[in-house]
Amino acid sequence: MLEFCLNNAYFMFEEDLYLQTDGLTMGSPISPPVADLFMESFEQEALLTAPNPPRIWKRYVDDTFCVIEREHLASFLTHLNNLRKDVIKFTYEEETNDQLAFLDILVKRKPDLSLDTAVYRKKTHTDQTDTTDEPRPNATVILPYVAGTSEAIRKVLRKKNLCVYFKTTNTLKQQLVQPKDPIPKDLQPGAIYSIPCGSCDQVYIGETGRTLKKRTSEHQRDTNSGNTQKSAVAEHVWQNQHDIDGDNTKILDMNTKWSERKFMEAWHIHSTPDNFNRDKGVDIPPEWNRLFKRTSDQVN
Structure with missing residues (x-):
């Protein structure tokens, strides 16, 4: 292994x-x-x-x-x-003035050629310590910084004797340093996607726990072989003599969790009435229908 x-x-x-x-x-x-x-x-x-x-x-x-x-x-x-x-x-680095820094240790050579050690401190070390008599906080909280909101949160938490620190979620390092190439989305597992028909305005909404590239190749294979039972895309093509516009396949969302991905698929199916899916996906409470209609109207 x-x-x-x-x-x-x-x-x-x-x-x-x-x-x-x-x-x-x-x-x-x-x-x-x-x-x-x-x-x-x-x-x-x-x-x-x-x-x-x-x-x-x-x-x-x-x-x-x-x-x-x-x-x-x-x-x-x-x-x-x-x-x-x-x-x-x-x-290599040689000793200077009979002493040499190694890690956090300063090694000193004495006149009798024996060695002595001390704690090594860089020149930038200030030797300053906290000597305040203020009470220590009960706990420390680290939160993402949101301008206009973080200041108010700190003010409230300080009254509870909590020490609050903020961290940025968008640093210069994150923007500039990318040691690895990002993996293309169609090669990542867990996609909710849409495949448009090239002969009409309808689309197919689907989801897969594998990669989109793998799933679309299966749709294409079933379409070529006429296997309409396995693929709603193949069924649409063969029943209507249409062509699929595979070049404009889109990834709508990404999620590796099965239950969440199934819900997101159903959400997109309900939000896109002009689809040729065989079903509407998992059951979604009827209270969501108004939101689906509003989303569909915004898209159209």
């Missing part, structure tokens, strides 16, 4: 499907442990075959702290980069 997952890392880019043949997939849950196993194997080989290995070698993920004679530093770096030059490359 592990071999299958590692050798079948498919991804989509600009609507084309690719297979990753080198490296590990970003975001995959198996990538971190496999990468760590690789690093363990790599460092064992590197230290055993090095002419002048370091006296200390400590690694955390991909950061390594080592103590080595300065005269052997360049040759050891070359040795590391020659082992897997097509996969991994090492760089």
Whole structure:
């Protein structure tokens, strides 16, 4: 199973499907442990075959702290980069003023060549702490920010001694950073769709838990073979000698939950009286009829 997952890392880019043949997939849950196993194997080989290995070698993920004679530093770096030059490359940072930061630790070299450690703080660290005597809130609430509404909500919740923070739902990162190509809707499961007739003004409303591309291909197959029992689209074509306008098939809504998708299909059927569906979908309370009529009038 592990071999299958590692050798079948498919991804989509600009609507084309690719297979990753080198490296590990970003975001995959198996990538971190496999990468760590690789690093363990790599460092064992590197230290055993090095002419002048370091006296200390400590690694955390991909950061390594080592103590080595300065005269052997360049040759050891070359040795590391020659082992897997097509996969991994090492760089280094030397100590300054007998000290070196490693992760959150500041390692100091004492005159007797022993090592001492301290907490490493970046230059931007302010060392400021909260010294106010105000009572602590009972709880913290994080809500989406809505201009004009969030301020009023905060005012009410503060009276209940609740600390309120707001987050934006439309950040610059969300707009600009898209590491993965979005999957086209017709390749996503769970669609409510409409297929228009090319010879009249009627449409067919349908739903599928699979992809729209798969479902429309089934409609086309049944139409070509004359299988009118399986497809209302095929029945409409053969009974009326009409043609289906498949190029203008539309996705009306997306939902992967069966019950919600069936209700949304029925909603669109009721809101589109000029359809050639065989039935009206799931039962919807009659109280909704006025809203269906209003929606239909707006569409028309």
